[in-house]
Amino acid sequence: MAYGGDFGDVPNDGNFCCNGLVGPDRDVHPGLIEYKKLIQPVRVEAVDLAAGQVRIINRYDFLDLSHLDVSWTLEEDGQVIQRGALEPLSIGPRQSEIVTLPIAKPTLQPGAEYWLTLHFTLAHETPWAAWGHEVAWEQFRMPYEVPQAPSLAVSAMKPLHVEEDEAVIVVKGEAEKGPFALTLGKCEGTILSFQYQGRELVALGPRLSIWRAPTDNDESPLGAWRNPASAMAWRRAGYDRLQHRVRRTKTERLADGAVRVTIRAYSVPPDRSIGFGITYTYTIYGSGDVVLETQVRPGIYLPPLPRLGLQMRLPQGFEYISWFGAGPHECYSDRKASGRISLYQCTVDGQHVPYVRPQENGNKIDVRWAALTDDAGFGLLAVGMPLLNVTAHHYTTEALTAARHWHELERSEEITLNLDDAQSGLGTASCGPATLPQYLLPAAERTFSVRLRPLGPGEAPEVLSKRAPEALS
Structure with missing residues (x-):
């Protein structure tokens, strides 16, 4: 889709000559669904x-x-x-x-x-x-007094086997439905492999994610001067070019069926000295559950964040996404009145919202759990502790940021999965007020957690989401 400026026309309105509550092909945008709800x-x-x-x-x-x-x-x-x-x-x-x-x-x-x-x-x-x-x-x-789901006792889990050398930490175990093996890279500070019943579930990650592909409102020159959360401010702070470095790792056994790996890292742009200190704490259980707590310590004088969460890549094939949360369309913190809490199923491609200019899209908010699976039923379950923002795309954040038109995007067979604690609101800075203060994401110290668990054929994510292992100090 061509738009203003593509033919050397100056001045022009950019993509706003064909963008709005509906697309140029009359497809309904999520903003129209929100508008309908509000009126x-x-x-x-x-x-x-x-x-x-x-x-x-x-x-x-x-x-x-x-x-x-x-x-x-x-x-x-x-x-x-x-x-x-x-x-x-x-x-x-x-x-x-x-x-x-x-x-x-x-x-x-x-x-x-x-x-x-x-x-x-x-x-x-x-x-x-x-x-x-x-x-x-x-x-x-409904205001029912619902009993809590019982926790899985670590004492009832089979023992974990740990192998460690200068490069990796490998934790192997036997879950209820089959064996699993988790490999953490000491230099990378991420999961290098997560296998379940012989099937690989993770290509790379998770790793701290701050940047999002700027929306039209984020990029608006009209709003940049009055919006502390504009793409201009984010780029000045180096959010789009953070480099991840590991300081040290530590492995400790908490019980026969539980191992903890602590990774201390930092993320700083190459041309700046101010960034983020990070502590990843992985608690791996004999049930196959992996609870990842992430503590983020931003440096001083940083602008509000685009997002705060974890990004990872999944191998090709995990095309089916289901979630319990707001939906079925995309929702953000300042545009979620139209999101109904329910159980939804779709494909990864079906999450994509083709705005005229490629940008952040498809976010699911207030997610209790989300699962990505393949045709055979293998996949990965992510459970919020308590809630998540979730996006899944066949396009990387870098690709969405760089492209001006959809034909310029190269579809990846791998899936980029974002598990966010929070995202900045969208605001209306293109032609109205910037993001309201209550929907900004301050650059302040914050700790959040997510539970990851492998899925195999016949295993129901809605059931396993409630079978959390007991918390260990």
């Missing part, structure tokens, strides 16, 4: 969720709600366990009414989440939309 003509407020009571508010100026069908679902970890429909409502314009939904309290499963969703859809076909078109929805987490 929806019906709102719902919780009154007494345990008793099924909610207040339905008609925001129409002239219509009552008799033209809408109202239905509800109750989900347990993203699976519908109850559903129902209300009699037609005649709530007048700008009026409200308390209604009671006939929700039966389910048998509560340890560690489960229960979400109530109300749907308002057209009861009849109209000139502008078909019967069943959803015009509004609302979602609430």
Whole structure:
């Protein structure tokens, strides 16, 4: 797709001559889905969720709600366990009414989440939309006192075998469904190999990730002077060219079924002296679980961060992604009102949002767990402790940053997976306010954790996500 400046035309509007809430091919962008949610003509407020009571508010100026069908679902970890429909409502314009939904309290499963969703859809076909078109929805987490999922006892795990030399640390074990082997590089400070039942799950990583491919708002020259989180400020700080160096590693056995590896590193751009101190703490369990705690210590006088998390690469073939969190479309901290908490499945390519100019896209927020698997069911499970931002692409961050058009991108067979503790908001600096302060990501000391676990055929990520090993000091 060509845009302003491609033909030597000066002045020009760049890609803004064909960009907006819809693409030039009329594909709906996630911003339009968010806009629809924010202006929806019906709102719902919780009154007494345990008793099924909610207040339905008609925001129409002239219509009552008799033209809408109202239905509800109750989900347990993203699976519908109850559903129902209300009699037609005649709530007048700008009026409200308390209604009671006939929700039966389910048998509560340890560690489960229960979400109530109300749907308002057209009861009849109209000139502008078909019967069943959803015009509004609302979602609430049910206030049930759910028992905690039990932890896996380390004493019940089979012993781990550790091999170490000057270059690598290899930890081998026997999980419930088969053997695994994890190799950490001492010079690289990352996982070099993670094999499960003989299948390789990791190509490289994880490693601290700060940079994101700037969005149109990040790059906006209109917002750069007033936006401390602009791409201009990020480049000045060297976020786009950080180099990772390992200082030292330490291996210790915590129990027969648990080993801890601590890696101290730093990440600094080659032309600056200020960067980030990092401590990676890997706790490897006999169950095959790997809990990675990352402590990040930014230097002084650094601008807010684009993102803070871990990036890794997975081998080709892990094309299927499932997650429990907000979705199904991309969501960010300041654009997630339209994201429904549920269980979703898609392909890696299906996560990609083809904005006119290549940039950061496809983020999933408030993710409890995410899994990438291949045709046979092998893959990698990432569990938030408690929540993650997740992106998975066949394009590297560097490639998305460098390209001005999609045809310039070279698709990689490997998958770039970002597991972020947080991302900066998107803001509206291209033509409005910069990212609001509450959605900025300050360059301050921060510690976050994620649990990685191999998956094999027949192993359900929604089950394994709740089977966390006991925490060890």
